[in-house]
Amino acid sequence: MSGPNLPAYLVIAGMLFAIGAFGVLIRRSPLIILLSLEIMLNGANLALIAFSRHTGTERGQIFALAVMAVAASEVVVGLGLIVAMARRRLVLDVDRLTTLRG
Amino acid sequence: MSAEDVLVWIVWVAAAFACLGSGIAVVSFSNPFYSALSLIGNLGSLAVLYLLLSAEFVAAAQVLIYAGSVMVMFLFVIAYLGGRADTPWAGGPSWQAFAAVLAAGALLAEIVLAIGLKAGGRLATQADVSSAFGNPSVIGRVFLQDDLLAFEVISIVLLVAAVGGVILGTKPQAGGGIDEPAWTSSGSEERM
Numbered sequence: 193m194s195g196p197n198l199p200a201y202l203v204i205a206g207m208l209f210a211i212g213a214f215g216v217l218i219r220r221s222p223l224i225i226l227l228s229l230e231i232m233l234n235g236a237n238l239a240l241i242a243f244s245r246h247t248g249t250e251r252g253q254i255f256a257l258a259v260m261a262v263a264a265s266e267v268v269v270g271l272g273l274i275v276a277m278a279r280r281r282l283v284l285d286v287d288r289l290t291t292l293r294g
Numbered sequence: 295m296s297a298e299d300v301l302v303w304i305v306w307v308a309a310a311f312a313c314l315g316s317g318i319a320v321v322s323f324s325n326p327f328y329s330a331l332s333l334i335g336n337l338g339s340l341a342v343l344y345l346l347l348s349a350e351f352v353a354a355a356q357v358l359i360y361a362g363s364v365m366v367m368f369l370f371v372i373a374y375l376g377g378r379a380d381t382p383w384a385g386g387p388s389w390q391a392f393a394a395v396l397a398a399g400a401l402l403a404e405i406v407l408a409i410g411l412k413a414g415g416r417l418a419t420q421a422d423v424s425s426a427f428g429n430p431s432v433i434g435r436v437f438l439q440d441d442l443l444a445f446e447v448i449s450i451v452l453l454v455a456a457v458g459g460v461i462l463g464t465k466p467q468a469g470g471g472i473d474e475p476a477w478t479s480s481g482s483e484e485r486m
Binding site: 195196197198199200201202203204206207208209210211212213214215217218219221223224226227228230231234237238241242244245246247248250251253254256257258260261262263264265266267268269271272273274275276278284 | 299302303306310313314317318320321326329330333336337340343344346347348349351352355356359360363364367368371372374375390391393394395397398399401402405406409417418420421422423427428432433436437441444448451452454455456458459462463
């Protein structure tokens with residue numbers, strides 16, 4: 193089974209990463225920033241798996257699985273922080289959350 | 295070009311456009327609930343791309359872990375917080391939006407240029423792999439024999455994240471080290 197070569201996948205991965213970075217920069221809700229971070233991590237994952245197929249070794253897929261585990265833990269901690277912020281009645285807007293003391 | 299190749303190309307183009315389109319939808323919806331739903335579409339189309347790269351196990355894990363559990367957690371939190379909208383597009387483009395477009399475009403150009411200049415000629419030839427490439431038994435052997443240290447480190451990371459989630463989620467103790475406002479010990483906690 194043949195299909196597109198590595199450069200096509202890398203362009204898609206780079207565009208996903210750029211879309212995610214744009215979302216992190218432009219959005220103010222911490223929830224959407226976390227969602228955009230997931231897009232960035234998935235762009236990196238796609239590049240890892242494309243390189244893994246390109247070189248014919250499975251190590252890239254192991255790396256992608258590790259990235260997925262790290263993304264899951266990041267979501268746990270990030271959502272815990274957002275819920276803690278909401279319980280303290282803070283405004284969920286990263287432009288207005290400027291002090292460290294809650 | 296055989297019929298199978300044409301089919302693979304059609305699936306690839308559809309998955310790539312779905313992937314990019316849903317990514318843009320995640321960033322541009324003002325309702326967080328719709329953003330999370332578009333991210334599920336994004337993860338699903340990425341799983342299709344992983345299947346085309348013969349990474350069957352990673353595709354299955356992507357659907358199970360990401361589109362299953364992580365996104366359910368996201369949707370729960372969004373439902374709990376009431377899905378408050380932020381409207382980044384209201385009031386026309388600001389200097390912030392302009393700068394964000396510029397920064398994201400610079401990032402994309404940097405990635406493409408760096409890879410293209412460094413490895414442009416060597417990217418076209420793809421290695422031949424057997425049909426066993428990327429199936430669960432091969433992944434399991436690599437993960438639990440050659441890369442066992444990475445496996446153990448991942449388990450510690452997940453444990454620390456779970457403990458951190460519990461600590462962040464528990465009710466603050468009355469009279470504890472941090473001075474809490476009065477409302478944290480009364481009615482507002484009952485919803486949790």
